[in-house]
Amino acid sequence: MANYTCGKCGMSVNMTCATCGVALINDTITTDTGAVVQVSKCPEDGCGMIKSPLCCGMDMGCEL
Numbered sequence: 001m002a003n004y005t006c007g008k009c010g011m012s013v014n015m016t017c018a019t020c021g022v023a024l025i026n027d028t029i030t031t032d033t034g035a036v037v038q039v040s041k042c043p044e045d046g047c048g049m050i051k052s053p054l055c056c057g058m059d060m061g062c063e064l
Contacts, residue, residue: 002026002040004062006055013053013060017042026052026062038062 001023005012015024024040027049031037038059041049053060 002062004040004053004060006058006060008056008058011055011060015040015053017044017047019047020044022047024050 001014001016002025003012003014004026016022017024020042022042022044025043027039027041028036029039029049038052039049040052041047052062
């Protein structure tokens with residue numbers, strides 16, 4: 001399971017998919033403009049993905 005940690009305050013979270021209960025995994029996507037965005041996605045087909053969490057106004061980092 002991916003653990004996301006705030007680089008400013010140190011708060012950490014881990015997430016599961018509310019649809020199927022499987023742990024979300026860390027990944028990235030590249031937008032049409034070429035920006036790389038960190039996402040959390042369900043490894044099961046069809047559940048989807050979300051932008052990774054924010055804390056203290058910035059993206060929380062994930063180390064695998």
